Amino acid sequence: MRRIQAREAIVVVTAVAMLHIIPGYWYPRSISLTHHLPATNYYIQMLSPTPLVPIRLEDGPEIWCKLDFLNPSGSTKDRIARFIVEKAWRERRIARGTTVVEASSGSTSIALALVCAQMGLRFVAVMPEGVSNERVKIIRAYGGEVRMTPRSAGIRGAIAETERMAETETVFLPRQFSNEDNAAAHRFGTAREILNDLPGGAVDAVVSGVGTGGTLVGLYRGFCDAGCRVTPVHARPIEWSATEDAECCSFSTRIPGVLDSISEIFSESALPGMATVEVRGDEAMDTTRKLMCNGFPVGPSSGLNYRAAQLVAEREELHEGVIVTIFPDRMERYFSTELFGALA
Numbered sequence: 001m002r003r004i005q006a007r008e009a010i011v012v013v014t015a016v017a018m019l020h021i022i023p024g025y026w027y028p029r030s031i032s033l034t035h036h037l038p039a040t041n042y043y044i045q046m047l048s049p050t051p052l053v054p055i056r057l058e059d060g061p062e063i064w065c066k067l068d069f070l071n072p073s074g075s076t077k078d079r080i081a082r083f084i085v086e087k088a089w090r091e092r093r094i095a096r097g098t099t100v101v102e103a104s105s106g107s108t109s110i111a112l113a114l115v116c117a118q119m120g121l122r123f124v125a126v127m128p129e130g131v132s133n134e135r136v137k138i139i140r141a142y143g144g145e146v147r148m149t150p151r152s153a154g155i156r157g158a159i160a161e162t163e164r165m166a167e168t169e170t171v172f173l174p175r176q177f178s179n180e181d182n183a184a185a186h187r188f189g190t191a192r193e194i195l196n197d198l199p200g201g202a203v204d205a206v207v208s209g210v211g212t213g214g215t216l217v218g219l220y221r222g223f224c225d226a227g228c229r230v231t232p233v234h235a236r237p238i239e240w241s242a243t244e245d246a247e248c249c250s251f252s253t254r255i256p257g258v259l260d261s262i263s264e265i266f267s268e269s270a271l272p273g274m275a276t277v278e279v280r281g282d283e284a285m286d287t288t289r290k291l292m293c294n295g296f297p298v299g300p301s302s303g304l305n306y307r308a309a310q311l312v313a314e315r316e317e318l319h320e321g322v323i324v325t326i327f328p329d330r331m332e333r334y335f336s337t338e339l340f341g342a343l344a
């Protein structure tokens, strides 16, 4: 009798453990799984992983690229939007009708607008004036609301506005710049997908531009989890100064989504041994156009990442190594920007 009970207990424990492995993602055990995601209309959790492909331009090095522009809203931010909102839903911190508010220069807002549309949540994007018109229209198309903050206050002004709103209204703030689940979405999602698809399953260097830092930190942690000895590489866009006496170079703001030191997730202690590769803004744009000419419909941060990865490949110690980068979003978001200027 006692033996049967023990066997039943093992079956129950195994079943509960299995339930914690949600397709593509892993949730901490403390989360209740009884609060199911919406059963109707909710399709995004059924989508397959994005492809990982080796790309060589002209006779340059081979770089393994994760085509994250193929996510449903067109960017890698679908991953963090899903991870954070689904987790909050399962933990009953949000429910149908809750208002989600996020500060973002674009991609995260678009992703959250889509996820909220799917889950019956209200969404308000707070953005600095000056983001491309396409982004605003896409958010509105998903039923989201857009509030603009002064351009001069930048993304920091938008973040401050969301915190102000949270003081007076009942809202859920995903807080992509400080929420560790941003990195967790990449650690348990993107990194595992890459390792599954990579012949040999080992990465020597991972290269990414940094906005929140969630992508670089999450990928680095995911690869370390699998035992890879991987160098994290920060792709940093810069502008050269035209005058001799001015500083040599400053951070380039021409690459949307890539920001200078504003995140709490991105730090040297989170990325031990990190290397930084600087890429000129115009080089990033040229590389983006080359990628488009090769049939990759990507935005400027993909050109930045790819060019930085090419520069990493020139380094002796990584010459034969596997270099992985990510293509974060799609070209259609940039029709009204300098990326398409020459084609107008």
Ligand code: PMP
Residues within 6 Å of the ligand: 075, 106, 107, 108, 209, 210, 211, 212, 213, 214, 215, 216, 256, 257, 258, 299, 301, 328, 329
């Ligand atoms: N590229 C684009 C287009 C982005 O929108 C972002 C993030 N806002 C990044 C790159 C950088 O990714 P992360 O925030 O994970 O550092």
